[in-house]
Amino acid sequence: xxxxxxxxxxxxxxxxxxxxxxxxxxxxxxxxxxxxxxxxxxxxxxxxxxxxxxxxxxxxxxxxxxxxxxxxxxxxxxxxxxxxxxxxxxxxxxxxxxxxxxxxxxxxxxxxxxxxxxxxxxxxxxxxxxxxxxxxxxxxxxxxxxxxxxxxxxxxxxxxxxxxxxxxxxxxxxxxxxxxxxxxxxxxxxxxxxxxxxxxxxxxxxxxxxxxxxxxxxxxxxxxxxxxxxxxxxxxxxxxxxxxxxxxxxxxxxxxxxxxxxxxxxxxxxxxxxxxxxxxxxxxxxxxxxxxxxxxxxxxxxxxxxxxxxxxxxxxxxxxxxxxxxxxxxxxxxxxxxxxxxxxxxxxxxxxxxxxxxxxxxxxxxxxxxxxxxxxxxxxxxxxxxxxxxxxxxxxxxxxxxxxxxxxxxxxxxxxxxxxxxxxxxxxxxxxxxxxxxxxxxxxxxxxxxxxxxxxxxxxxxxxxxxxxxxxxxxx
Ligand code: URP
Ligand code: ZN
Ligand code: ZN
Numbered sequence: 001x002x003x004x005x006x007x008x009x010x011x012x013x014x015x016x017x018x019x020x021x022x023x024x025x026x027x028x029x030x031x032x033x034x035x036x037x038x039x040x041x042x043x044x045x046x047x048x049x050x051x052x053x054x055x056x057x058x059x060x061x062x063x064x065x066x067x068x069x070x071x072x073x074x075x076x077x078x079x080x081x082x083x084x085x086x087x088x089x090x091x092x093x094x095x096x097x098x099x100x101x102x103x104x105x106x107x108x109x110x111x112x113x114x115x116x117x118x119x120x121x122x123x124x125x126x127x128x129x130x131x132x133x134x135x136x137x138x139x140x141x142x143x144x145x146x147x148x149x150x151x152x153x154x155x156x157x158x159x160x161x162x163x164x165x166x167x168x169x170x171x172x173x174x175x176x177x178x179x180x181x182x183x184x185x186x187x188x189x190x191x192x193x194x195x196x197x198x199x200x201x202x203x204x205x206x207x208x209x210x211x212x213x214x215x216x217x218x219x220x221x222x223x224x225x226x227x228x229x230x231x232x233x234x235x236x237x238x239x240x241x242x243x244x245x246x247x248x249x250x251x252x253x254x255x256x257x258x259x260x261x262x263x264x265x266x267x268x269x270x271x272x273x274x275x276x277x278x279x280x281x282x283x284x285x286x287x288x289x290x291x292x293x294x295x296x297x298x299x300x301x302x303x304x305x306x307x308x309x310x311x312x313x314x315x316x317x318x319x320x321x322x323x324x325x326x327x328x329x330x331x332x333x334x335x336x337x338x339x340x341x342x343x344x345x346x347x348x349x350x351x352x353x354x355x356x357x358x359x360x361x362x363x364x365x366x367x368x369x370x371x372x373x374x375x376x377x378x379x380x381x382x383x384x385x386x387x388x389x390x391x392x393x394x395x396x397x398x399x400x401x402x403x404x405x406x407x408x409x410x411x412x413x414x415x416x417x418x419x420x421x422x423x424x425x426x427x428x429x430x431x432x433x434x435x436x437x438x439x440x441x442x443x444x445x446x447x448x449x450x451x452x453x454x455x456x457x458x459x460x461x462x463x464x465x466x467x468x469x470x471x472x473x474x475x476x
Contacts, residue, residue: 001025001040001431008045008392012052012382013363021050023388026431031382041433043426045392051362052382053087053389053429054343055369058236058260058311060335061091062111067321067333071410074115077314077339078447080407081117082434084340085424087389088118088379088450090369092148094157097127101135105144109449117429118389120375120450122148122179126156128163133170143451145176146373148236151218152210152286154185165225172231175454177372179234182218182243183210183287192330203280204273206329207288212240215287219243223250223257234258234372237313239265239287241297248306258372260309261298263338263345264414265290281322282412284332285313299355308368310346314339316410336414340406343391344399344420352421374452392426399423 003023010019010031020035021028030037061077063070072080074091081089091112095104101123112119123139125132125147136147149167150158159167164180171178191209195201219235223246226233238244238261250257270289273280283289301307315335325332338345343365350356356364370380378387399405401415427435434444 002037003041003043003388003428003431003433004035004037004039005043005045005050005390005392008048008050010050010382011358011362013359013367015359021382021390023390023428023431026388028382028384028386028388030384043392047395048425049358049393049395050382051085051391051393052366052380052386053391053427054085054365055088055090055373055375055380056081056086056312056314056339056342057090057309057369057373058262058313059089059091059339060313060315063315063335065333067317067324067331070333070335071316071318071321072314072337072408074112074119076407076409078116078119079440080337080340082427082429083407083424083440085343085391085393085427086117086339087427087429088120088375089115089339090120090122090373093121093123093144095124095126100129100131101125102138105139105142112449113446115447116434116444118379118447118450120144120373120452122146124148124150124157125163125167126150126159128166132166136167136170136176137174140174140176140454145452145454146179146234147171147176148179148181150181150185151222152181152183152185152188154189158185161221161225164222165229168225168229168231172229177232177234178226179236180222181236182215182222184214184218187214196328196330201328202277203284203329203332206284206332207270207273210286210288212242212290212294215240216242216246220246223247223255226257227255232256234260236260236311237262237265237287238298238307239290239294241294244297244301244306247301251306258309259301259307260311261302261307262311262313263342264313264336266295266298266310267345267349268414277326278319278323281319281326281332282336282414284322284325284329284334285336286334299350302356302360302364308364308372310342310364311369312338312342316408316412318411322412337406337408337410338414340408341401341415341420343393343424344422345415345418347393347395347422348420374454375450379450388428388431390428391424393422394425395422397421397423397425
């Protein structure tokens with residue numbers, strides 16, 4: 001099976017060119033001007049952008065919470081991802097206390113088997129136990145070299161600094177990487193209980209009990225522990241300008257440190273917590289939404305290369321689930337959807353106003369997540385031999401985001417009413433057309449479980465750079 005994409009504008013993380021691209025079976029086999037080949041399918045991509053399929057480094061599908069599972073399972077979540085140009089997702093393995101990370105990983109692999117994107121996992125140690133060093137090594141050998149820890153959520157999955165130290169030390173020894181949700185968990189619990197004790201229990205107090213300072217101090221602590229243990233570190237969903245200061249400082253010193261933000265932190269404002277309760281509940285996410293100054297700092301940090309990736313933290317709930325906490329914000333399941341909208345939001349609100357170049361958009365959307373997490377150049381690249389995961393982007397299509405037309409199963413959307421320009425006209429996944437002019441291919445084969453290489457064989461093996469100014473934030 002072959003597909004010839006003709007006359008498109010090929011965008012990669014390092015540049016742009018007008019060229020044709022040939023897919024043979026599940027790989028990209030040629031890129032060049034006027035390719036003279038006969039293919040089974042020819043797509044005229046005149047006026048369109050041709051980009052690598054997205055890699056979403058931060059996705060929670062079928063996540064159990066006290067308010068029930070998050071709204072998307074691996075089927076609906078991966079369809080929504082593909083509709084928006086994302087072809088690979090990285091979800092999480094979260095053991096219940098007492099369960100080994102290896103057992104949890106095996107169970108999670110079974111749960112994800114019907115995903116239609118390709119998929120892989122970060123593994124979350126939620127406690128320390130005797131065999132943890134051996135189990136971390138085992139997960140890495142199995143092809144899962146990234147580990148996610150939570151400094152928040154102290155009542156469920158959050159760990160203390162001693163455990164974090166041991167996790168980082170062990171992961172580093174085995175060539176892996178730690179990703180961290182950075183918020184001061186104990187301080188948040190104190191403030192939450194304090195507010196509710198005063199009768200202050202509306203969604204706004206979710207935001208007020210998680211100030212930017214708590215994120216920034218946790219970022220600083222995680223950076224220090226990573227430095228002590230020589231562990232490469234990736235900070236997830238950075239939302240606060242104060243956090244960015246610590247990130248820049250550590251990167252300047254040559255520490256291998258990567259950072260992610262999400263469209264919600266680039267585009268939505270903390271004033272949304274002042275809306276009526278059912279509306280404000282939609283925005284109960286952690287970290288919470290911030291100010292215009294924070295947003296501006298995040299956009300600049302992307303431009304300057306201090307934030308390398310934009311993930312979604314896709315974790316949607318239905319309104320009924322959110323309403324569980326209408327009288328007590330502590331009971332609201334944290335999270336919101338967005339897996340489908342990452343590219344259209346980056347294009348509309350990043351590229352079109354000139355905040356991001358098209359290449360930078362590709363970099364944060366696909367190439368850097370692939371590089372940092374050991375998927376490159378199989379994923380995140382339009383190169384000969386790379387997987388044929390391709391988005392053909394119509395830069396003129398207009399749309400309005402709504403729960404009425406999104407592909408997530410959630411009945412609410414935090415971007416409700418957002419106008420977008422550009423959409424995926426075609427999405428090709430492993431050489432098969434997944435989406436063609438708005439129509440999803442219902443015969444699309446299941447996605448593949450992707451096993452990854454340990455960090456020590458990729459760019460971020462811990463090594464302080466002699467000349468910090470040449471530190472390249474993960475570029476290889
Ligand atoms: O509110 C959020 N972000 N929920 C998902 C879990 C997490 O913290 O990433
Ligand atoms: Zn988180
Ligand atoms: Zn998350």
